[in-house]
Amino acid sequence: MITRRNLLAGLGAAALAPAIAAPALAKGKGAARVVVVGGGFGGATAAKYIKVRAPEINVTLIEPSPRFYTCPFSNLYLAGLRDFETIGHGYDELKKVYGVKVVRDFAQEVDPAAKTVKLKSGEKLSYDKLVLSPGIDFNWNGLQGYDEAASLLAPHSWKAGDQTRLLRKQLEALDDGGVFILVAPADPYRCPPGPYERAGLIASYLKAKKPKSKILILDSKDAFSKQGLFLAGWKQEYGDLIEWVPLSKDGKVVKVDAKSLTVETEFGTTHKAGVLNVIPPQKAGLIAERAGVTNKAGWVPIKPETFESQQVADIHVVGDATIAAPMPKSGFCANAQGKVAAAAIVASLQGRTTPNPSWVNTCYSLIGPEYGITVAGVYKVADGKIISVDGSGGVSPAAAAPDFRKREALYANAWYQAITNDTWGTALRA
Amino acid sequence: MRYLGLIAGLMAGGMFFACTQPTLAQAETDVSVLAGTCTNCHGSNKNWKGVIPGLAGRPEPILLGLLKSYKAGDPNATVMSRIARGYSEDDLQAIANYYSKIKK
Ligand SMILES: Cc1cc2nc3c(=O)[nH]c(=O)nc-3n(C[C@H](O)[C@H](O)[C@H](O)COP(=O)(O)OP(=O)(O)OC[C@H]3O[C@@H](n4cnc5c(N)ncnc54)[C@H](O)[C@@H]3O)c2cc1C
Numbered sequence: 354m355i356t357r358r359n360l361l362a363g364l365g366a367a368a369l370a371p372a373i374a375a376p377a378l379a380k381g382k383g384a385a386r387v388v389v390v391g392g393g394f395g396g397a398t399a400a401k402y403i404k405v406r407a408p409e410i411n412v413t414l415i416e417p418s419p420r421f422y423t424c425p426f427s428n429l430y431l432a433g434l435r436d437f438e439t440i441g442h443g444y445d446e447l448k449k450v451y452g453v454k455v456v457r458d459f460a461q462e463v464d465p466a467a468k469t470v471k472l473k474s475g476e477k478l479s480y481d482k483l484v485l486s487p488g489i490d491f492n493w494n495g496l497q498g499y500d501e502a503a504s505l506l507a508p509h510s511w512k513a514g515d516q517t518r519l520l521r522k523q524l525e526a527l528d529d530g531g532v533f534i535l536v537a538p539a540d541p542y543r544c545p546p547g548p549y550e551r552a553g554l555i556a557s558y559l560k561a562k563k564p565k566s567k568i569l570i571l572d573s574k575d576a577f578s579k580q581g582l583f584l585a586g587w588k589q590e591y592g593d594l595i596e597w598v599p600l601s602k603d604g605k606v607v608k609v610d611a612k613s614l615t616v617e618t619e620f621g622t623t624h625k626a627g628v629l630n631v632i633p634p635q636k637a638g639l640i641a642e643r644a645g646v647t648n649k650a651g652w653v654p655i656k657p658e659t660f661e662s663q664q665v666a667d668i669h670v671v672g673d674a675t676i677a678a679p680m681p682k683s684g685f686c687a688n689a690q691g692k693v694a695a696a697a698i699v700a701s702l703q704g705r706t707t708p709n710p711s712w713v714n715t716c717y718s719l720i721g722p723e724y725g726i727t728v729a730g731v732y733k734v735a736d737g738k739i740i741s742v743d744g745s746g747g748v749s750p751a752a753a754a755p756d757f758r759k760r761e762a763l764y765a766n767a768w769y770q771a772i773t774n775d776t777w778g779t780a781l782r783a
Numbered sequence: 784m785r786y787l788g789l790i791a792g793l794m795a796g797g798m799f800f801a802c803t804q805p806t807l808a809q810a811e812t813d814v815s816v817l818a819g820t821c822t823n824c825h826g827s828n829k830n831w832k833g834v835i836p837g838l839a840g841r842p843e844p845i846l847l848g849l850l851k852s853y854k855a856g857d858p859n860a861t862v863m864s865r866i867a868r869g870y871s872e873d874d875l876q877a878i879a880n881y882y883s884k885i886k887k
Contacts, residue, residue: 402819685823692819708813713820713869715862727862731869745869749861761861764824767834771826 385410385702388470388480390460390640392416392444394423394684395486395672397776398691399698404451406699413454413478414447415470421777422513424544425684426769431510431521432554433562434722440513446778463644465665482698485646485653486672486687487638488512489543492651495634496536496609503611507629511543523628524555529563531627536606536616537572541652542635543673543682545578546728550718551630553583556591557721568595569624571616572604578681579718579728579748586720586758606631637674644668652676657739658710659697660690669694679741680732685714688776710734714746717765725749725761814881817874821882829887840887846879 389400392414400414420441429435447453456478462471463483470478491509493500499507510520527533533555537548552568559566576599577583587595598604608617614626636642636651646653646662653670654663655677662668671694672687680686689712697707712732719725730746732739749761824835831837838846853860853867854875867875 406815688823689820693816696813696816696819708816711817711820713823713866715824715866729862729865731866742869745865747865757861763834764861768824771831771833771835772823774831775822775827 391486395687402695442777506611530565534626838882839885843883
């Protein structure tokens with residue numbers, strides 16, 4: 354049972370947010386209805402924080418999976434440093450503590466004129482405000498030869514779940530002396546430092562278990578997030594185990610043959626892998642396209658103050674699906690955007706002015722289990738655009754002592770525990 | 784110090800919002816939005832016990848002192864100095880006040 358009292362008891366900061374009647378909707382219309390599509394970092398956070406701010410609003414979260422497995426820390430699982438279930442989170446607290454109605458289904462259509470969402474089951478839900486946080490989908494065949502069938506042989510593991518387990522199995526079966534090839538995409542894509550964290554953590558596994566093996570990163574770009582720190586860290590921890598081939602050195606893969614585990618680059622070089630991990634080009638999750646909120650490139654332009662779609666009224670989109678640069682496509686940002694959208698939606702339903710938005714991002718990456726690095730940013734809106742606040746943010750110092758790296762690794766773990774608790778309320782007790 | 788007024792309003796309960804003008808041209812700075820992002824690392828449960836400490840109910844002068852020293856470039860900080868530099872002194876004051884008012 355949700356009562357005002359136990360709701361507050363479960364909360365920290367947000368407990369201060371007042372719960373008041375909704376003047377804009379109270380008059381004869383009944384409680385306002387918000388439908389949230391997607392129970393990942395952005396959607397679960399938005400659903401929870403709408404309830405925190407205004408328990409009287411009806412919030413329904415649509416999510417097909419009973420449990421959400423996070424991409425953050427999936428690289429630790431791949432390296433054999435975590436059990437799979439430690440990256441899984443359920444929806445019980447959202448239901449029981451916060452009073453979110455969770456519907457296990459898949460949203461198939463949005464009718465923005467009628468303000469309804471049609472689910473796979475055939476059920477139709479009406480909304481006053483809709484939040485979409487569907488994450489990414491892949492541009493199958495955007496990279497020649499790489500489609501859904503190919504992903505069963507050469508997994509992307511860029512959505513956590515079966516794909517992550519498959520890649521782990523393949524790594525376990527890799528011969529000592531085999532080559533792990535990681536194909537990294539051009540910008541923009543989910544989690545800019547993700548491929549490089551993956552390479553480092555898999556290197557820690559190979560170094561310990563299969564020291565004759567190699568990692569080859571074939572990259573469609575010439576620069577990447579925290580590049581200097583990654584390159585220096587890899588060298589220090591793994592010597593020549595990891596080789597990074599940038600765009601300008603013929604790193605761009607143009608064709609994949611998943612059956613033979615070979616890839617072909619722009620200038621015709623072929624590489625054969627023992628394990629092939631292809632991170633393909635991406636776009637906003639399909640439901641965003643169905644709702645008519647995507648642009649030609651497949652991403653969602655938003656109004657920065659509220660994360661409402663620029664194209665369709667009363668549909669707010671948060672997380673990886675959006676164009677929110679300079680904010681990266683990270684779980685941290687999806688959560689932060691979910692909170693800003695929640696505040697804006699509640700204000701609008703209560704007939705109040707939109708509060709000024711404010712966001713932070715910190716992306717922790719591990720080079721090894723005790724070697725962490727970060728990039729951070731503080732963001733605000735100026736002249737109708739999201740900007741990094743002057744003088745804020747940046748990466749970990751290049752010349753930090755081992756103790757500093759160790760503390761950042763420790764904080765990476767603490768961050769994971771806190772953000773998963775903030776999002777789903779189910780952080781693991783360490 | 785517009786934040787402090789806001790906080791006082793929040794503390795007084797829902798009445799605060801009844802007094803705001805929906806017609807204001809300028810968006811209000813709502814300290815709960817400003818401070819909301821901290822919980823991604825510091826936890827949102829009141830009695831959060833993590834390696835990164837919880838903030839709720841810690842004395843305002845202590846929180847403010849820490850935030851100011853991060854902003855000044857505390858060499859012991861890892862990421863907090865890079866974050867604190869993104870806020871004005873008034874922002875930091877508002878955030879410290881906000882968290883200190885939440886009872887543990
Ligand atoms: C290897 C890797 C490591 C990463 N590490 C980090 C990290 O350390 N820190 C960090 O901050 N970020 C990290 N990220 C990025 C992070 O995973 C994403 O930025 C984050 O998940 C985005 O949140 P989201 O809400 O947009 O999408 P998601 O979290 O992917 O959630 C989308 C949800 O929507 C559901 N959904 C989609 N379509 C529908 C539909 N039509 N109907 C109903 N439900 C639907 C899906 O089932 C899913 O549950 C990492 C990513 C990868 C790949």
